[in-house]
Amino acid sequence: MSATRRSVLTGAAATSAVFAMPGLVRAQAPQIKIGILQPVTGALAQDGEYGRLGAEIALNEINAAGGIKSMGGAKLQMVFGDARSNPEGGTAEVERMQSEGVAAIVGGFASPICLAASQAASRYDIPYIVDVGVSDQIVNRGLKNTFRLGPGFGTVTTAALDNLVKLNDAAGKPAKTVVIVHEDGLFGSGMAKLMNAELPKRGFEVLETIAHPTPSRDMTNVALRIKALNPDLVIPSSYYGEFVLLARTLQQQKIRPKGIYAVLNGAASNFRFVKEFPEAANLVMDCNHWADPRKPKTATVRASAEKDGRFWLYNTPLNYSCVGLLADAIERAASADKTKVTEALASSTFSDHIMPYGPTKFVNGQNSGAAPVNTQVQSGDIKVIFPTEFADAKPVFPAT
Amino acid sequence: MLKPDIIIAAVANGLLTGAVYALIALGLTLVYGVLHIINFAHGATLTASMFAVFVCHQVFRLDPYVAVFVLTPLFFVLGYLVQRFVIGPASHGNDSNILLVTLGLSIVIENALLATFRSDTRSIDVPYGFSVLEVGPLLLSVPKVVAFVTSFAVAALLGLLLVKTDTGKAIRAVAKEKAGAALVGINVEHVYAITFGIGAACLAIAACLLMPTYLVNPRSGNAFVLVAFTIVVLGGMGSIGGALAGGLIIGVVESLSGLVLGESLGQIGIFLIFILVLLLKPTGLSGARS
Numbered sequence: 001m002s003a004t005r006r007s008v009l010t011g012a013a014a015t016s017a018v019f020a021m022p023g024l025v026r027a028q029a030p031q032i033k034i035g036i037l038q039p040v041t042g043a044l045a046q047d048g049e050y051g052r053l054g055a056e057i058a059l060n061e062i063n064a065a066g067g068i069k070s071m072g073g074a075k076l077q078m079v080f081g082d083a084r085s086n087p088e089g090g091t092a093e094v095e096r097m098q099s100e101g102v103a104a105i106v107g108g109f110a111s112p113i114c115l116a117a118s119q120a121a122s123r124y125d126i127p128y129i130v131d132v133g134v135s136d137q138i139v140n141r142g143l144k145n146t147f148r149l150g151p152g153f154g155t156v157t158t159a160a161l162d163n164l165v166k167l168n169d170a171a172g173k174p175a176k177t178v179v180i181v182h183e184d185g186l187f188g189s190g191m192a193k194l195m196n197a198e199l200p201k202r203g204f205e206v207l208e209t210i211a212h213p214t215p216s217r218d219m220t221n222v223a224l225r226i227k228a229l230n231p232d233l234v235i236p237s238s239y240y241g242e243f244v245l246l247a248r249t250l251q252q253q254k255i256r257p258k259g260i261y262a263v264l265n266g267a268a269s270n271f272r273f274v275k276e277f278p279e280a281a282n283l284v285m286d287c288n289h290w291a292d293p294r295k296p297k298t299a300t301v302r303a304s305a306e307k308d309g310r311f312w313l314y315n316t317p318l319n320y321s322c323v324g325l326l327a328d329a330i331e332r333a334a335s336a337d338k339t340k341v342t343e344a345l346a347s348s349t350f351s352d353h354i355m356p357y358g359p360t361k362f363v364n365g366q367n368s369g370a371a372p373v374n375t376q377v378q379s380g381d382i383k384v385i386f387p388t389e390f391a392d393a394k395p396v397f398p399a400t
Numbered sequence: 401m402l403k404p405d406i407i408i409a410a411v412a413n414g415l416l417t418g419a420v421y422a423l424i425a426l427g428l429t430l431v432y433g434v435l436h437i438i439n440f441a442h443g444a445t446l447t448a449s450m451f452a453v454f455v456c457h458q459v460f461r462l463d464p465y466v467a468v469f470v471l472t473p474l475f476f477v478l479g480y481l482v483q484r485f486v487i488g489p490a491s492h493g494n495d496s497n498i499l500l501v502t503l504g505l506s507i508v509i510e511n512a513l514l515a516t517f518r519s520d521t522r523s524i525d526v527p528y529g530f531s532v533l534e535v536g537p538l539l540l541s542v543p544k545v546v547a548f549v550t551s552f553a554v555a556a557l558l559g560l561l562l563v564k565t566d567t568g569k570a571i572r573a574v575a576k577e578k579a580g581a582a583l584v585g586i587n588v589e590h591v592y593a594i595t596f597g598i599g600a601a602c603l604a605i606a607a608c609l610l611m612p613t614y615l616v617n618p619r620s621g622n623a624f625v626l627v628a629f630t631i632v633v634l635g636g637m638g639s640i641g642g643a644l645a646g647g648l649i650i651g652v653v654e655s656l657s658g659l660v661l662g663e664s665l666g667q668i669g670i671f672l673i674f675i676l677v678l679l680l681k682p683t684g685l686s687g688a689r690s
Contacts, residue, residue, distance in 0.1 A: 043619070045519030184664040212663035215623045217614075220413045221658040221666070228406045241521045241615050248613070252530045253539050276525055 031077045032068065032336045034059065034326065035097035035105035035126075036319075037117055042085025043214075046240070047109050047315050050305075051131055052080065054319030055106060057304045062327045070334035076327060083108065087116035094120040102126065103336040104329075106322045109315070111135035112186075118146040127329075127342045129322045132289065132315060134264065139366040147345050147362055149322050149355065150289055151370040157194055160263045160287035163374050163386045165202050167261075167285075167397055174398045175232035175258050178204050181222055181246065182237040184211040191237040191263060207231050216242050223249040232258045232398075240266040244273055247280040258398035262286040269375045269382050271311040278380050283399040285376045285385070291317035292356035294390050301354055312382075321353030325360060328352065356390060402659065405537040410659045411652055416544040418651020419551035423606045424624050425631035425643040426555060427599030433638020434575045434595040437495055440502040442628065444509035445600055447621030449475055449607035451513055454616055457524040464526065465546070468608035472601045479600025484593040513618040523615040547609035554605055555644050558598070562640070571595055575638065627654075630674045636684030645685055649673075 036055045038048035059076050067073040079100050081093030090113040097105060104127040108114035114133030121128040122145045130138055130148040134156060139148050168175050180195050182188035192209050199206050207229045210222050226234060234257045236243055244267050262268035268286035291298045305316050329344035330336060351359040357369040374386035376395055383393030431439045456467040491497040532539040562568035573581040574591045582588050631650050635642025650670055658666030
């Protein structure tokens with residue numbers, strides 16, 4: 001990890017040295033500093049690293065293609081900040097990025113970090129592009145500098161519930177009862193509350209809601225409880241480690257619900273899980289961010305990410321797309337001035353991203369076309385099953 | 401409301417999990433009993449040994465149950481060297497310094513692991529990872545049964561070592577009376593290091609037993625250490641039998657309260673015991689001197 005960071009820094013230093021020298025003799029395109037904020041240490045470090053990877057791929061690609069053409073081929077230079085998996089870490093890095101003179105900041109990952117960091121950035125009018133953070137509060141505060149390319153919590157959960165009903169109806173309504181398993185933090189509890197309110201309206205009976213802490217040492221009790229309740233569906237909202245433990249324990253205890261339907265789950269659409277435990281992962285469904293499999297560029301980015309043994313996670317395409325969005329705005333603004341970049345972002349129609357959204361259109365900072373997709377693990381691969389217009393597989397439901 | 405077979409399954413699972421907790425607590429309680437310090441690097445050492453199991457499996461294709469014969473001596477030596485050449489000299493003969501040194505070590509180990517392995521959660525897939533023993537209505541995970549039996553065997557061996565061998569006698573002598581032991585010619589520094597080595601070796605065994613069903617990331621050892629502290633307090637500081645009994649009790653309590661109260665609230669059972677023991681019977685189950 002440190003090796004990567006160091007080589008990036010060395011690379012950046014070397015690049016600026018090369019540019020500084022001829023600058024003495026002829027006018028040279030300036031470097032534009034871009035703040036990339038990700039939690040790469042602490043509890044969220046895995047997500048942060050995959051986010052940074054996406055940003056790096058995008059920056060390298062843009063620079064290799066000649067930089068910002070409207071500014072004489074100016075190169076984008078990454079100023080990386082480690083949010084240390086908490087909001088305080090995020091704001092501290094925003095302050096540092098401000099002192100280094102960044103034109104904009106991309107990232108944050110977790111909602112609490114995005115909330116704090118975008119607010120800190122707004123004090124200096126630095127444009128801030130949220131990569132993942134789904135809390136709807138992020139774009140509802142009236143901050144002019146904050147933009148989110150991906151969908152928020154409300155959009156994701158509505159889509160998840162609608163697609164669940166579609167899925168169940170299409171299969172002849174085999175699922176009637178549900179057990180919700182959730183981690184007991186803000187994310188999991190919020191999700192469980194919403195599910196408890198919405199599922200009965202859509203004809204499902206919630207048998208029980210089981211909370212568990214993160215980290216958990218053992219998920220056998222949760223599995224035993226599910227066994228006793230024998231629900232048709234299990235809806236888990238947990239982070240990676242706990243969901244993998246649960247899926248493995250369910251397999252071991254021979255507990256086979258008709259479906260495992262996750263929403264914004266840390267593992268259900270994670271290739272690491274699929275590769276390491278193909279049997280436990282098979283047919284697990286998720287409603288989450290995901291790159292558009294139809295776009296040819298998706299395969300290129302995926303290949304770059306997988307080149308050095310990384311897995312394909314949604315953080316990478318989202319950050320890749322967010323950096324692209326920013327570069328497009330700077331290109332159109334023909335300036336690295338923070339106010340001009342913000343204006344260019346607000347009027348963006350950027351469509352060269354690899355997410356399953358149409359041309360970008362920001363309404364109060366939220367990209368109105370952003371939507372999640374439903375994925376399902378099918379024989380060792382992660383397939384898109386909803387929305388049908390770009391699904392690359394049919395859902396397998398019920399699983400048993 | 402809950403069917404009896406589910407409750408029996410929870411108790412069985414609690415016993416199986418508790419035995420591994422006990423094994424992790426053994427190292428902690430032994431180091432406390434002899435050096436009279438809490439080893440704050442215990443969790444980080446467990447994480448390190450879990451990564452060692454992971455590396456053995458990924459790089460050398462060694463099954464965890466084979467790797468145990470390599471890693472146990474290796475971690476014993478590492479533990480010995482760390483105590484002899486890092487913790488001992490850095491403490492300058494002051495016990496409270498040892499505490500700080502182990503705390504520092506834990507930070508160094510965790511971040512070294514973070515730098516080396518990144519923060520990804522890793523697990524290994526072994527052919528028996530999902531096999532179960534069917535005992536009546538119970539489906540007992542084979543790796544957990546192996547862990548249960550091995551933990552007892554290790555505790556018994558450790559007990560024998562302490563009672564029968566000269567090294568064991570020296571360890572007990574140092575635990576009781578450091579100055580006296582030094583006067584009769586026992587090398588106290590050496591005994592300290594041996595004890596630390598045994599503690600680390602116990603963790604290596606625990607890691608080999610855990611990895612077939614668990615996962616590892618640079619922080620995963622900490623999840624076990626808080627429980628291990630509770631077990632040490634419950635069982636009585638420095639007592640092997642107490643650690644075993646404590647581990648099993650905590651395992652069952654955690655499992656049952658998790659089943660009844662839910663996994664989040666279930667943890668409350670462990671800490672209620674912790675507080676009650678401290679209030680009512682601070683010497684723990686074994687009733688040994690504190």
